Amino acid sequence: MRDFTVTVLVLGLLGVAAGVLWSYLAPRPPYVVTGQGPTLADPSTQALIAADGWFAVVTGVLGLACGAVGYSLSRRGRPLAAVLGLAGGGLLGGYLALLVGRAVNLGATTVAASGPVVSVVPGPLDLTARGVLYAWPTLAVGLFFVLEGVAGYRDSPLRRPFGGQDPYGPLSGYDISRR
Template identity: 60%
Template sequence: MAREVRAFAITVLSLAALGIPAGLLWSALSPRPPYQLTEKASVLADPSTQTLIAADGWFATITGGLGLACGALAWFLSRRRQLPTLLGLCAGGVLGSFLTLWAGTTFTLGVTTIEASAAPGVTLVAGPLGLTAKGVLVSWPLLAVGLFGLLEGMHGYRESPMRRPYGIDPRAPADPYRIGDPPPAREGD
């Protein structure tokens, strides 16, 4: 039982540790939306801007890539304790996604200049980084668990006795009685 708990904890903590650098990478690569400063508050300068979607796309790309890498690595390293590792991939992927979101929105890296046209006298500033599609938070755990399950299914099929037709063992010698061959002579004949 202690080994299963340790495998789960190592998997969760490993994925969570990857969340901070992933968030910094997301912050460095994602564009910032332009905001217009008004007397009351800051307003999105261009409601049709694609930078909000680009931030979601970069988040999904970074965390999805990490999910695929973590799922494959976890499958190759966890041949004996698969269930705790699989549960750790799920929990660690969720925790890693939230840490990526936190680190990316807390620390500002990369280009923060604004490339938008504005009326004279209007001040534009770079807006905060955030997610508009919260569904991308599940890309890390979903792809990690999905690839782990796919690899295990392929391995299980390769080792399955159901794969061999009629229960024939491929290591058994060839059948001496093939259709069309005359039967061997018996001693009494």
């Protein structure tokens, strides 16, 4: 239980840092202030898609790093607690990154020039594709399982069939040098 809790808490703290980084990297969509409130200035803007992409990149890289570190630290102990901690902590970290990224405004705020009647302001960050919230836990757990599979194959007796002996060795009767 301790390994699981520590993993979730560490990944949660990394989620706060990921939110700040996402806020710094992702562009803000431009909004027009109207009488009814702020409205998206350009509905075909690529800033909304870019925010999703930057979120996936930041949390995906952290997921791969956390999966590798979690695997290396759990080799001596409890791998199940580490895998469950990577899954739960990745979900928590992604959610905290979303909350912090929405609240912190560090990114580029380039907007078109405002006219005397229209005021264009940078909008808040948000995700339009909610599936990117699963990038962190999916990549962390996926890399953990890949590394575990590679190590399991490396240590497997199936890798060395015939007890480590060459089946075409000196007992086979075929000698290449006699040609």
